[in-house]
Amino acid sequence: MVQLHKNLDKLKALDLDVDTYIISSDSPEEQEMLYNEIERVLGESLPIISDPDLNMIDHMGMKNGQVAHRGYGLLDENGNVVFQTKNDHWGEEIEQTLSEIKEEYQNMK
Template sequence: MHKNLDKLNDLDVSMYIISGDTPEQQLELYKALEVNYGQSLPFVSDPELKMIELFKMKNGDVANRGYGILDEEGNVVFNTINDNWGEQLDKTVKEIKEELENMHKG
C-alpha cells in the first residue's frame, strides 16, 4: 500500500516541485510519484538552482530534498531539508500545517 498525497489537498496553497533535473529526469520522477503516491505535483524547472538557492537548499551543484513555503510576496517564510519528506508524509503535512497557521496568526 502506498502513501497518498491527498493529505495535502486541504491546504489552501499552490504546490510545486522545484527541480534542477533535466526534463527527462523530471518526467521519470513525476511518474514515480504517481506510482508511489497515487498522484504527482507540477514541476518548476530550475536548472540554475536559483529558486533552490532562495530556499537555502542548494548543496554545491545539486539540490537538497525538502520543502518550504513562500508568502504572497515571494519571500521564503519556512524551509526544511528532509530527504525523507515523502516517507514521513504525516510529519511533513503536520509541519507544513503548523507553519501555515503561524503565518496566518502573524
C-alpha cells in the same frame, strides 16, 4: 509510488489554500518523464518547476553545492521564504512533515 499517492492524499486533506510544486534541477525532459510516470501510476501528479541553475533552490536555502537538498518549504504570496526544512526522509515522516507545514501556514495568517 503507493506511498507517494498516500502522501499526496494526506497533503490534499490539509485543505490549505496553496499551490504545490516539485522544484528540481533535473532537465525538463527528465522532469517530464517523472511527471508522466507519477501521473500514469497515480492518476495525477504535481507540477514540476525546472531549476537547472538552482536559482529557486538557492532562494529557498536548499542548495547543497551543485545539487539540491531534499525537503520542503513554504513561500508567501510575495515569494518570501516562510520556512524550509531539509529532510531526506520527509515522505517517510509524513505526519511530522504535514504538521510542520500546517503550523507554518497557520502562522502566516
